[in-house]
Amino acid sequence: MKKLLIKNGHLIDPSQSIDADADILIYEGVVQDIWIHEKEKGEDIPDDCVVYDIKGKYIIPGIVDMHVHLRDPGFEYKETIRTGTASAVKGGVTSVCCMPNTHPVNDNETVTRYILQKAILEGSCDVYPIGAITKGQKGEELAEMGLMYEAGCVAFSDDGRPVMNSLLMRRALEYSKRFGVPIISHAEDINLSANGMMNEGGVSLRLGLRGIPAESEIIMIKRDIELAALTGGRLHIAHVSTEGGVRALREAKKAGIPVTAETCPHYFLLTEEAVEGYNTNAKVNPPLRTRRDLEAIREALADGTIDIIASDHAPHHKDEKLCEFEMAASGISGLETLLLLSLQLYHEGVLSLPELIKKLTQNPATILGIGKGTLCKGAQADLVVLDIETDNTIRADEFVSKGKNTPFDGMSLKGRVVETFWKGIPMLKGITPLTG
Numbered sequence: 001m002k003k004l005l006i007k008n009g010h011l012i013d014p015s016q017s018i019d020a021d022a023d024i025l026i027y028e029g030v031v032q033d034i035w036i037h038e039k040e041k042g043e044d045i046p047d048d049c050v051v052y053d054i055k056g057k058y059i060i061p062g063i064v065d066m067h068v069h070l071r072d073p074g075f076e077y078k079e080t081i082r083t084g085t086a087s088a089v090k091g092g093v094t095s096v097c098c099m100p101n102t103h104p105v106n107d108n109e110t111v112t113r114y115i116l117q118k119a120i121l122e123g124s125c126d127v128y129p130i131g132a133i134t135k136g137q138k139g140e141e142l143a144e145m146g147l148m149y150e151a152g153c154v155a156f157s158d159d160g161r162p163v164m165n166s167l168l169m170r171r172a173l174e175y176s177k178r179f180g181v182p183i184i185s186h187a188e189d190i191n192l193s194a195n196g197m198m199n200e201g202g203v204s205l206r207l208g209l210r211g212i213p214a215e216s217e218i219i220m221i222k223r224d225i226e227l228a229a230l231t232g233g234r235l236h237i238a239h240v241s242t243e244g245g246v247r248a249l250r251e252a253k254k255a256g257i258p259v260t261a262e263t264c265p266h267y268f269l270l271t272e273e274a275v276e277g278y279n280t281n282a283k284v285n286p287p288l289r290t291r292r293d294l295e296a297i298r299e300a301l302a303d304g305t306i307d308i309i310a311s312d313h314a315p316h317h318k319d320e321k322l323c324e325f326e327m328a329a330s331g332i333s334g335l336e337t338l339l340l341l342s343l344q345l346y347h348e349g350v351l352s353l354p355e356l357i358k359k360l361t362q363n364p365a366t367i368l369g370i371g372k373g374t375l376c377k378g379a380q381a382d383l384v385v386l387d388i389e390t391d392n393t394i395r396a397d398e399f400v401s402k403g404k405n406t407p408f409d410g411m412s413l414k415g416r417v418v419e420t421f422w423k424g425i426p427m428l429k430g431i432t433p434l435t436g
């Protein structure tokens with residue numbers, strides 16, 4: 001295998017506090033060396049080396065997307081491990097954590113092993129399964145978390161469904177402490193949501209659609225924070241969408257309670273108005289909220305209350321969106337837009353580039369304890385060559401994901417994933433080497 005030199009890029013690696021022009025040397029899928037231009041003179045190019053000159057472009061560690069629905073096993077008509085991971089690398093994502101709401105549910109080690117084996121056979125990036133907290137995600141009985149952990153699960157969640165039973169949630173938090181993994185909460189009081197379809201407010205009233213109040217999320221975030229305080233278990237709140245949720249998280253963090261939180265691009269870029277016209281591509285759970293909530297999410301990203309940005313990639317078949325709003329499935333296909341949409345936070349002055357990249361790489365990797373999201377010497381060479389200034393348009397029909405369901409179709413933005421390297425292999429054929 002030849003050595004690979006990626007030179008003249010601007011490297012942003014928050015895990016090493018690097019924000020500088022640099023060259024990176026890769027050998028056998030691993031970062032061998034980094035030369036920071038202002039500090040070191042690059043060594044002579046080793047013989048027999050493939051060289052990429054990416055002057056004017058950025059290099060960042062491969063993104064760790066902590067919240068993805070790969071749909072495999074059981075819902076292969078929506079997505080498979082093959083198409084989902086191909087979609088990931090197209091978006092600059094090299095580590096995918098997949099949620100357990102498959103069929104069968106990933107609530108035992110056999111399903112966990114199936115996912116990991118299939119990922120080895122047909123995956124284009126690393127896959128980390130998230131096991132269910134309760135058997136069948138039914139919220140009645142704890143799943144075999146220990147066995148799933150041993151098989152390779154990196155966290156536990158009943159995502160898509162809340163654990164309504166507080167005693168079970170308490171036990172899950174206590175039990176997960178043994179393995180040091182987080183419990184990811186889909187924070188929703190399902191009774192209060194009462195089969196709602198969008199945010200409860202003026203727009204839902206006008207459209208005549210049943211609403212989901214913000215309190216449905218806020219109450220469960222507060223309950224789970226109390227349970228994290230009680231147990232000392234590590235709690236991670238998925239897809240935070242409300243101002244009240246953010247406030248509760250901010251206070252909990254101040255009080256030293258072990259909680260982390262994530263949001264998704266649609267909660268800092270869109271509001272409930274996107275549902276106007278009964279746009280089923282804007283139907284998502286939790287629902288798109290108000291301008292006030294959107295501003296609160298942005299503030300929480302800026303002050304560190306929200307630690308990470310994830311896609312909540314939720315691909316659906318077109319027929320599941322091409323129907324009445326009431327009947328439509330919830331979710332947005334997000335792997336191919338996660339990085340590009342997040343970049344708008346930088347362009348709009350909400351976050352610096354290192355702060356933004358940290359929320360997409362180092363922070364999720366640290367929360368999961370998976371040793372990714374870094375380009376330190378010896379790390380797996382997962383990296384993205386990124387153009388942050390080029391004008392671009394999101395085109396759902398060009399997604400490699402089976403799910404074309406996005407409310408961002410046709411949106412103009414700045415930024416382009418030029419190339420994604422996974423284990424040192426260029427996955428997109430997006431750049432040509434100078435030599436080698």
Ligand code: DOR
Nearest residue numbers: 069160284285314330331
């Ligand atoms: O909109 C959503 N879709 N929210 C979830 O929590 C689950 C997801 C799915 O699985 O489709």
